[in-house]
Amino acid sequence: MTSELQITPEIEELGLEEYARELDRDGLTIVPPEVNAFGLDRIDRIVERILERAHEMTGVRFTLDEGPLEELEFPEREIPPEIREQIEAAGLLEAVQNPTQFLIQKLTQLDRLFRDLALNPAALALQNYLMAGQTRLSSANCFVKWKGDFGYGPQLGLHADQGATPTPWGAVAHTANSTWCLTDYTLAGGALAYVPGSHREGMPAPPPERVKDAVPAEAPKGSVIVWHGATWHGAFPRKEEGLRLGLAVYHRHAATLPQEDVPGHTTEEMVRDCDNPDVYRVIAGLTDKFPYRETQSEIVPHARQAAAAAGG
Numbered sequence: 001m002t003s004e005l006q007i008t009p010e011i012e013e014l015g016l017e018e019y020a021r022e023l024d025r026d027g028l029t030i031v032p033p034e035v036n037a038f039g040l041d042r043i044d045r046i047v048e049r050i051l052e053r054a055h056e057m058t059g060v061r062f063t064l065d066e067g068p069l070e071e072l073e074f075p076e077r078e079i080p081p082e083i084r085e086q087i088e089a090a091g092l093l094e095a096v097q098n099p100t101q102f103l104i105q106k107l108t109q110l111d112r113l114f115r116d117l118a119l120n121p122a123a124l125a126l127q128n129y130l131m132a133g134q135t136r137l138s139s140a141n142c143f144v145k146w147k148g149d150f151g152y153g154p155q156l157g158l159h160a161d162q163g164a165t166p167t168p169w170g171a172v173a174h175t176a177n178s179t180w181c182l183t184d185y186t187l188a189g190g191a192l193a194y195v196p197g198s199h200r201e202g203m204p205a206p207p208p209e210r211v212k213d214a215v216p217a218e219a220p221k222g223s224v225i226v227w228h229g230a231t232w233h234g235a236f237p238r239k240e241e242g243l244r245l246g247l248a249v250y251h252r253h254a255a256t257l258p259q260e261d262v263p264g265h266t267t268e269e270m271v272r273d274c275d276n277p278d279v280y281r282v283i284a285g286l287t288d289k290f291p292y293r294e295t296q297s298e299i300v301p302h303a304r305q306a307a308a309a310a311g312g
């Protein structure tokens with residue numbers, strides 16, 4: 001099958017053709033640290049900020065080798081009985097009641113390092129390839145995950161991220177993910193799971209039997225995993241001590257709603273304090289016409305000056 005997506009000048013300049021072809025074929029590609037060139041020194045600084053923030057949010061210290069140093073519990077949630085039955089039938093009760101991960105949100109506000117990560121030219125070029133040049137930020141969240149046999153349950157939580165947008169889907173992505181591996185991604189370590197080629201199925205979730213087609217996205221720390229919003233993915237449970245940290249820079253096509261109100265919370269100060277203010281302004285959605293924030297975004301007519309003078 002030939003692609004309807006066009007290789008862009010940025011893809012060629014950055015030598016990313018093979019990654020673009022893989023995205024097209026499999027719906028996912030892994031760009032290693034030596035190709036994405038973000039730099040492992042900055043990845044290390046990001047890991048430090050994440051561990052600090054995890055401590056601030058939970059009151060518990062985390063280390064890469066040991067995970068959370070104290071036992072954690074989530075606030076109890078009321079689940080209506082009929083929903084609880086559905087969750088139980090899907091084999092997900094344990095995942096819902098005792099997850100072994102949590103999310104740190106709104107990271108582009110926390111430190112410029114996260115804005116610089118979102119500006120990585122290789123990751124952005126692949127996002128713009130998937131979205132025909134119209135990529136914007138949707139959210140930036142870190143998945144902090146530790147040992148747990150259950151994870152997302154027997155179905156590995158397989159889903160397509162662009163499930164909220166209407167089908168039929170086309171080649172151009174409504175959303176797409178650039179997840180940065182802040183630690184090594186391995187099968188036993190709880191790597192991302194995905195079904196190669198599933199972006200062509202055009203369905204928000206696979207039928208249960210397709211879990212057998214899921215493979216791990218194994219990658220060394222500092223890699224960025226880029227996948228189409230239609231690609232079925234989830235994750236394997238982490239069987240080892242320690243942490244798996246995955247930083248999801250989630251993108252949307254300009255015509256799709258963001259998860260975070262990125263345009264609303266991006267200040268001029270944040271834009272100036274990053275690697276590339278002009279590009280950041282665009283991906284944050286600040287140069288878009290919609291949604292407008294002025295009371296009146298279109299021009300308004302008034303009585304003609306000459307007529308007003310003659311009449312008065």
Ligand SMILES: O=C(O)CCC(=O)C(=O)O
Binds near residue numbers: 161177191192235248
């Ligand atoms: O836990 C994971 O690695 C999968 C996360 C996920 O579904 C996503 O980032 O869209």
Ligand SMILES: [Fe+2]
Binds near residue numbers: 160161
């Ligand atoms: Fe997802």
